Amino acid sequence: MPVSRRDFVKTSVLGAVAAGVGTRAQGEDAKPAAQEHDSQSGSHKRPIIVCANNGFNYLDDAFAFLRSGGDTLDAALRVVKGPEDDPNDDSVGLGGLPNEEGVVELDACCMHGPTRRAGSVGGVRNIKNVSLVSKAVMEHTGHVMLVGEGAERFAVAMGFPRENLLTEHSRKIWLLWKEFHSTDDWWGPGLADPHWQAPDSKPNNDKPQAEVWQERIQNLQARAADLGIEPELQLAAVRKVLFPPTGTIHCSALNEKGEISGCTTTSGLAFKLPGRCGDSPIIGAGCYTDQDVGSAGATGSGEENIKVAGAHTIVENMRHGMSPQEAGMDALKRIVRNYNGDMNKLRFIDMTYYILRKDGAYSGVSLWEGYSEGHPHKIAIHDGSRRAEVTVNLLKGYSQEFPPFPNIPEDLKKGSEYLK
Numbered sequence: 001m002p003v004s005r006r007d008f009v010k011t012s013v014l015g016a017v018a019a020g021v022g023t024r025a026q027g028e029d030a031k032p033a034a035q036e037h038d039s040q041s042g043s044h045k046r047p048i049i050v051c052a053n054n055g056f057n058y059l060d061d062a063f064a065f066l067r068s069g070g071d072t073l074d075a076a077l078r079v080v081k082g083p084e085d086d087p088n089d090d091s092v093g094l095g096g097l098p099n100e101e102g103v104v105e106l107d108a109c110c111m112h113g114p115t116r117r118a119g120s121v122g123g124v125r126n127i128k129n130v131s132l133v134s135k136a137v138m139e140h141t142g143h144v145m146l147v148g149e150g151a152e153r154f155a156v157a158m159g160f161p162r163e164n165l166l167t168e169h170s171r172k173i174w175l176l177w178k179e180f181h182s183t184d185d186w187w188g189p190g191l192a193d194p195h196w197q198a199p200d201s202k203p204n205n206d207k208p209q210a211e212v213w214q215e216r217i218q219n220l221q222a223r224a225a226d227l228g229i230e231p232e233l234q235l236a237a238v239r240k241v242l243f244p245p246t247g248t249i250h251c252s253a254l255n256e257k258g259e260i261s262g263c264t265t266t267s268g269l270a271f272k273l274p275g276r277c278g279d280s281p282i283i284g285a286g287c288y289t290d291q292d293v294g295s296a297g298a299t300g301s302g303e304e305n306i307k308v309a310g311a312h313t314i315v316e317n318m319r320h321g322m323s324p325q326e327a328g329m330d331a332l333k334r335i336v337r338n339y340n341g342d343m344n345k346l347r348f349i350d351m352t353y354y355i356l357r358k359d360g361a362y363s364g365v366s367l368w369e370g371y372s373e374g375h376p377h378k379i380a381i382h383d384g385s386r387r388a389e390v391t392v393n394l395l396k397g398y399s400q401e402f403p404p405f406p407n408i409p410e411d412l413k414k415g416s417e418y419l420k
Contacts, residue, residue, distance in 0.1 A: 044360030045383035046258070051079050051251035052299050052354060053378040053388055054089060058082035063382040066253055073112045073135065073261035076251040080131045080265045083249050087167045090240075091247020094128050095167040096267025097240065099274045102174050104165035106130040107281035109145075110138060110263035111289035120145040122281040126162040127155045131265040134281070136160075144283065148275070172227045177241045177271050180220055190303070191345050192338070216242070243371075243400045244270035248280050250287060250297025252356040260358055262287045262295035269302065278302025284312035293319045294358045296328070300351035300367070301335075308334040314355055324355040325392055328365035332394045335367065343395075350399035352377045352391060364391040368399040 047066045049059055058079045066075035084093030091097075098104045108130040109120035119138025122145065124130050133155045137146055146154055156162060166174075190196060217238055224234040248266035264287040266280040279285035279302035286302070288311035289295040296314040298305050305311075310331045317327035331353060339345045352366040364379025371377075375398075377391040 044357075044362075046360045047253070047255045048356065048360050048362065048381065048383040049075060049079065049251065049253045050354050050356045050362045050364075051076075051380050052249045052297075052352070053380045054083050054091060054247075054249050055079040055251055056380040056386070056388055059380060059382040059386050062251075062253070063384075063386070066255055069255075071112075071261070072114070072253040072255050072259050073110060073263065075253040075255075076261055076263045077110070077131055077135065079251040079253075080249045080263055081129055084129050084131060084265060088169075089247075090167075090170050090173070090267070091245065092249055092265050092267050093130070094163075094165050095170050096165060097170055097245065097247070097270035098166055098174050099268075099272045099276070101274055102166065102171065102178075103274065104170070104267055105272075105274065105276075106165070106265070106267055107277055107286075108134040108263065108265035109281045109283055109287050110134045111261060111283065111287060111295070112138065113260040113262075113289045113291035113295070116291060118144050118283050120281045120283060121151040121155075122147040122277040123275055124148070124151045124155065126165065127152055127160050128163060128165060129160065130155075131263050133158070133160060134263070134265075145281065147277070147281075169229070169233070172224075172229050173237045173240055174271070175227055176220065176224055176229070176237055177244075179223065180241060191348060196345070239372075239400075240270060244272075246270075246278070246300055246302060246350075248278075248286070248299040250299060250354050252289065252295035252297060252354065254295075254356055254358065254360060258358055260289055260291060260295050260356065262289040262297055262356075264297045266299075279305040279310070282306055284309045286311060288312045288315050290315050290319070292358070294324070294356050296353060296355045298351060298353050301349045304335050304338070304349050305351060307338060310351070310353060314353060318355075318357055324357050324361050324363035325365060328353040328355050328363055329392075329394060332365060332367050336394070346395070347399060350377075352379075354379055364389060366391040366393045368395050368397060369393045370398050371400050372398050 049063055062075045062078040065078060083089040087095035096104045106124045107122045111118045117138050119134040121130050121133050127133060136158045220238040220241055221234050224237045229237050246269050250264040252262040254260045264280045268278050279298060285306045287297045293315050296311040298310050308331055313331045314327040317330050350367050355363045366377040369376055378388045379391055380388050
């Protein structure tokens with residue numbers, strides 16, 4: 001049986017702050033993942049759009065466009081453009097959290113099933129709608145991928161305006177990270193390195209870990225107030241400093257004729273090294289669509305998804321007969337195998353897959369239940385009714401408990417049951 005990490009640390013001082021884990025938290029717009037949609041038999045609805053939950057508010061317009069005969073890729077782009085344009089969504093586009101130098105860099109890719117074409121851009125600065133730029137690469141060049149300065153110049157040549165993507169709120173969060181957390185940045189050995197140490201296992205003083213974390217959170221919250229971050233947003237800012245988010249949005253769209261397309265767009269990992277590209281612009285990792293089979297995309301730990309070619313793996317699994325849910329779970333298990341089931345490392349990783357098969361069957365699967373209590377991973381769907389559903393998770397518990405907890409006991413670090 002999967003074991004919740006919360007059970008490991010119930011006696012922690014911080015445990016009382018976030019007690020009560022055991023069932024999935026569900027908002028009013030979230031329903032349990034519908035198992036019948038993932039079955040190999042039965043009827044499925046078309047047209048249908050499946051996306052990450054930050055696209056929920058943009059589904060109605062996109063679905064109306066799709067149902068009226070609009071192109072599947074254009075429908076998917078209508079969904080992801082919404083968060084790209086929203087300065088309050090710091091996961092993509094305008095207002096995205098910047099790299100370690102305070103510069104916003106964006107990635108995106110798209111695949112058009114009916115014509116079997118693809119486009120991608122990576123490390124793009126000063127251009128808001130990189131999802132549309134990836135489509136322009138697909139339509140107006142003989143290439144699949146453009147990156148960096150060249151991608152920016154191409155976008156300008158295609159009529160996309162240059163603009164400052166760093167909002168005042170994102171700038172303040174970056175300053176908070178810069179002042180308090182830049183010594184724990186993305187330099188040095190990564191998770192896969194045998195010499196890697198968890199942040200809460202590095203020697204600092206003789207205080208209990210719970211007390212150390214409490215002091216760190218209090219200091220960060222006080223500095224967030226000094227920087228002018230609104231009181232109701234301060235703890236969220238602290239969380240983003242302690243656990244740099246990987247915000248992204250993926251969307252796949254399928255019409256009545258069985259034509260299917262997908263796209264993924266992101267501002268990437270917060271406070272990353274300049275020039276870092278994650279999985280979102282990588283065809284076969286952050287997004288993959290095959291007109292004969294279906295479409296899949298991802299949000300989460302980009303480096304881990306690249307290593308398992310997640311979206312391509314899922315589509316190929318479905319090609320060989322797996323259901324959408326089975327296909328996604330297999331990809332998640334490959335991530336777990338890459339760390340030999342070491343939960344002390346896997347707790348710093350998360351992944352959500354959004355999967356749509358050509359017949360309309362779909363699934364949302366995730367490595368963990370959510371990123372913290374009350375924030376379960378969700379998938380958004382529109383097949384005539386707009387709704388959000390909680391994902392089916394491989395591991396029980398949350399990837400980033402907040403407030404953070406001490407180390408997992410040695411005898412519970414290996415999760416061999418997930419390697420089967």
